[in-house]
Amino acid sequence: MxxxxxxxxxxxxxxxxxxAVSSKNQNPILxxxxxxxxxxxxxxxxxxxxxxxxxxxxxxIEEAGNIVLSGKYLQEVIRKLPGKNIEFEYxxxxxxxxxxxxxxxxxxxxxxxxxxxxxxxxxxxxSFKIMDNVLYELISRTSFACSNEESRPVFTGCLLExxxxxxxxxxxxxxxxxxxxxNLDNFDGQRKMIIPSKILNExxxxxxxxxxxxxxxxxxxxxxxxxxxxxxxxSRLIDGQFPDYNRVxxxxxxxxxxxxxxxxxSVVERVALISRTNEYKIAAMEFSTGMLRxxxxxxxxxxxxxxxxxEIDGENISISFNVDFVSDVLKxxxxxxxxINLNNSLSPAAIRLVDDDSFTYIITPVRNTGI
Amino acid sequence: MxxxxxxxxxxxxxxxxxxAVSSKNQNPILxxxxxxxxxxxxxxxxxxxxxxxxxxxxxxIEEAGNIVLSGKYLQEVIRKLPGKNIEFEYxxxxxxxxxxxxxxxxxxxxxxxxxxxxxxxxxxxxSFKIMDNVLYELISRTSFACSNEESRPVFTGCLLExxxxxxxxxxxxxxxxxxxxxNLDNFDGQRKMIIPSKILNExxxxxxxxxxxxxxxxxxxxxxxxxxxxxxxxSRLIDGQFPDYNRVxxxxxxxxxxxxxxxxxSVVERVALISRTNEYKIAAMEFSTGMLRxxxxxxxxxxxxxxxxxEIDGENISISFNVDFVSDVLKxxxxxxxxINLNNSLSPAAIRLVDDDSFTYIITPVRNTGI
Numbered sequence: 184m185x186x187x188x189x190x191x192x193x194x195x196x197x198x199x200x201x202x203a204v205s206s207k208n209q210n211p212i213l214x215x216x217x218x219x220x221x222x223x224x225x226x227x228x229x230x231x232x233x234x235x236x237x238x239x240x241x242x243x244i245e246e247a248g249n250i251v252l253s254g255k256y257l258q259e260v261i262r263k264l265p266g267k268n269i270e271f272e273y274x275x276x277x278x279x280x281x282x283x284x285x286x287x288x289x290x291x292x293x294x295x296x297x298x299x300x301x302x303x304x305x306x307x308x309x310s311f312k313i314m315d316n317v318l319y320e321l322i323s324r325t326s327f328a329c330s331n332e333e334s335r336p337v338f339t340g341c342l343l344e345x346x347x348x349x350x351x352x353x354x355x356x357x358x359x360x361x362x363x364x365x366n367l368d369n370f371d372g373q374r375k376m377i378i379p380s381k382i383l384n385e386x387x388x389x390x391x392x393x394x395x396x397x398x399x400x401x402x403x404x405x406x407x408x409x410x411x412x413x414x415x416x417x418s419r420l421i422d423g424q425f426p427d428y429n430r431v432x433x434x435x436x437x438x439x440x441x442x443x444x445x446x447x448x449s450v451v452e453r454v455a456l457i458s459r460t461n462e463y464k465i466a467a468m469e470f471s472t473g474m475l476r477x478x479x480x481x482x483x484x485x486x487x488x489x490x491x492x493x494e495i496d497g498e499n500i501s502i503s504f505n506v507d508f509v510s511d512v513l514k515x516x517x518x519x520x521x522x523i524n525l526n527n528s529l530s531p532a533a534i535r536l537v538d539d540d541s542f543t544y545i546i547t548p549v550r551n552t553g554i
Numbered sequence: 555m556x557x558x559x560x561x562x563x564x565x566x567x568x569x570x571x572x573x574a575v576s577s578k579n580q581n582p583i584l585x586x587x588x589x590x591x592x593x594x595x596x597x598x599x600x601x602x603x604x605x606x607x608x609x610x611x612x613x614x615i616e617e618a619g620n621i622v623l624s625g626k627y628l629q630e631v632i633r634k635l636p637g638k639n640i641e642f643e644y645x646x647x648x649x650x651x652x653x654x655x656x657x658x659x660x661x662x663x664x665x666x667x668x669x670x671x672x673x674x675x676x677x678x679x680x681s682f683k684i685m686d687n688v689l690y691e692l693i694s695r696t697s698f699a700c701s702n703e704e705s706r707p708v709f710t711g712c713l714l715e716x717x718x719x720x721x722x723x724x725x726x727x728x729x730x731x732x733x734x735x736x737n738l739d740n741f742d743g744q745r746k747m748i749i750p751s752k753i754l755n756e757x758x759x760x761x762x763x764x765x766x767x768x769x770x771x772x773x774x775x776x777x778x779x780x781x782x783x784x785x786x787x788x789s790r791l792i793d794g795q796f797p798d799y800n801r802v803x804x805x806x807x808x809x810x811x812x813x814x815x816x817x818x819x820s821v822v823e824r825v826a827l828i829s830r831t832n833e834y835k836i837a838a839m840e841f842s843t844g845m846l847r848x849x850x851x852x853x854x855x856x857x858x859x860x861x862x863x864x865e866i867d868g869e870n871i872s873i874s875f876n877v878d879f880v881s882d883v884l885k886x887x888x889x890x891x892x893x894i895n896l897n898n899s900l901s902p903a904a905i906r907l908v909d910d911d912s913f914t915y916i917i918t919p920v921r922n923t924g925i
């Protein structure tokens with residue numbers, strides 16, 4: 184095998200597929216990146232059996248072939264090489280690949296390409312297209328609410344629900360739930376699948392580009408794939424029954440509060456300095472006569488106490504939350520103001536955006552037993 | 555105690571003294587910052603018995619007094635408070651300090667100020683003045699060569715040597731040695747002391763300001779202090795005999811090589827990708843007919859091989875180094891070109907700067923047993 188390609192293109196593709204290079208010491212070949220050179224195109228592959236990524240890079244190919252190189256060293260070497268172009272040449276006898284760029288020469292040991300578990304693209308009639316920014320928003324506004332506890336796999340994934348002309352993503356760790364919905368043109372039918380949040384987070388990182396582009400999503404009963412530009416990402420689906428999220432969202436609220444996002448965010452950041460030291464990370468909120476008072480207490484450290492303006496529509500209420508659940512949602516609120524909807528001190532609250540009803544965040548209060 | 559001061563000034567001073575707040579769980583009061591308010595001036599102190607830092611901040615003092623607050627929480631709270639000014643008020647009954655800024659109120663538990671081991675400034679006739687940029691350079695060009703092994707304390711510090719009109723700083727871990735020297739006006743006499751490199755590194759971080767300033771250094775037989783602006787830093791000295799560095803520096807060299815710093819740096823960075831995987835981190839260098847060839851090999855990963863131009867004055871030589879010792883010195887070389895001076899493959903080499911003979915770096919070669 185012998186080829187020449189652009190260093191920048193190759194470096195970017197290696198960085199992309201590296202997300203799927205296995206960091207566990209299961210099977211040594213999974214620590215490698217598979218490179219196939221054929222038809223003036225390189226195909227890079229990496230997989231850890233949970234996620235598989237394929238990236239294509241244009242190249243001038245003198246001799247077709249395939250190799251597997253250590254993902255770690257390949258990434259480091261290509262990133263630091265001096266030239267604009269890179270030449271690869273495989274030495275069958277030595278089982279090494281000579282990598283040349285500028286005055287620099289590296290020779291990396293190659294693993295046997297025939298042992299690599301090559302990724303086969305999903306062959307499915309079920310697919311739809313979605314804009315990258317819409318998919319980005321679906322993931323960023325929900326996946327943070329997933330659980331990390333592998334003992335309950337369903338909660339480590341996001342539910343992707345497709346119904347007629349609508350796409351919804353939902354995540355919950357049973358104590359809070361995030362839901363984002365958007366219109367979906369040209370889709371007919373019904374479908375639900377649970378996608379591992381770890382993989383969605385990797386996809387999110389790859390999604391944002393300057394030029395809007397379409398992502399093609401295909402799925403079978405146990406796999407889903409995302410394809411855009413020269414990148415193809417496949418993920419297993421999580422088996423299990425996602426809870427009925429409609430039953431979690433209250434039908435109505437007796438009190439609706441409008442808050443300024445920036446003001447609330449900086450108050451929460453400060454109060455969190457104390458709340459984070461508590462066992463239940465409690466921040467107490469008192470909504471009363473046009474003001475919100477937030478406080479927190481730890482008898483061993485001290486307390487925080489702050490007030491800000493709040494537009495209260497309904498009865499006055501005192502309620503306490505785990506401050507992390509509040510901080511988390513504040514990271515994704517991008518509207519100037521937002522709503523907190525409440526019923527009483529012990530019922531779930533809903534956080535919604537002003538002028539954007541696509542997002543709902545349900546948060547269960549904490550019983551504040553006081554000091 | 556009650557006072558008001560600028561939040562920015564206080565925040566900066568807290569950040570400075572925080573470097574001396576103990577992170578070990580030895581004595582709880584050492585996790586605190588001592589604040590004394592008197593004569594329209596705050597004095598902040600922190601110490602872990604190895605280093606002590608005092609910072610002064612102007613304040614409007616309504617009632618004099620002193621308190622000790624948790625270094626960790628004080629720093630976090632002050633950094634996040636919203637107002638331009640901050641008010642502190644100690645409540646003797648509750649043993650808490652109320653901190654107010656804007657709409658925010660914090661109440662932090664105070665530790666008993668009478669238990670704090672207040673720092674007494676060094677009272678010594680021995681002192682000299684040095685410009686901050688000169689002290690910065692003395693530290694930055696030497697302390698990286700210190701050892702981290704606490705079992706041989708002398709090598710964890712830098713030797714500061716004062717002789718008539720000259721200051722020298724030297725550091726070594728026995729495998730390499732860095733030496734920086736500068737003129738020192740108005741100093742008479744002789745003096746040697748070994749200062750812990752950890753503390754010099756903290757001082758270095760505090761030293762660079764836009765306006766050049768003088769640092770006043772005082773010393774006794776077992777302590778040294780650095781004073782500049784509103785900051786006072788005291789350190790213990792390391793007991794022991796520093797090796798005679800003049801015996802380590804070869805008298806002459808048979809070969810002198812001039813290299814371009816940037817070119818050499820990028821080649822070393824790449825070759826290091828392989829060298830760092832070796833037991834002895836070996837990078838082999840061959841100086842021959844106007845070229846330097848650097849290579850490294852690891853039979854389990856691969857090899858790197860690269861050449862660059864070298865102005866060789868003397869015989870051709872092959873020599874191998876621990877690549878980390880080469881990378882370390884490259885971080886501080888700020889001249890366009892530098893010299894490597896050699897005698898033979900097994901003798902120490904010297905790295906010197908072009909047009910700046912204040913710096914010397916001695917590096918012991920590694921015996922390269924080949925593959």
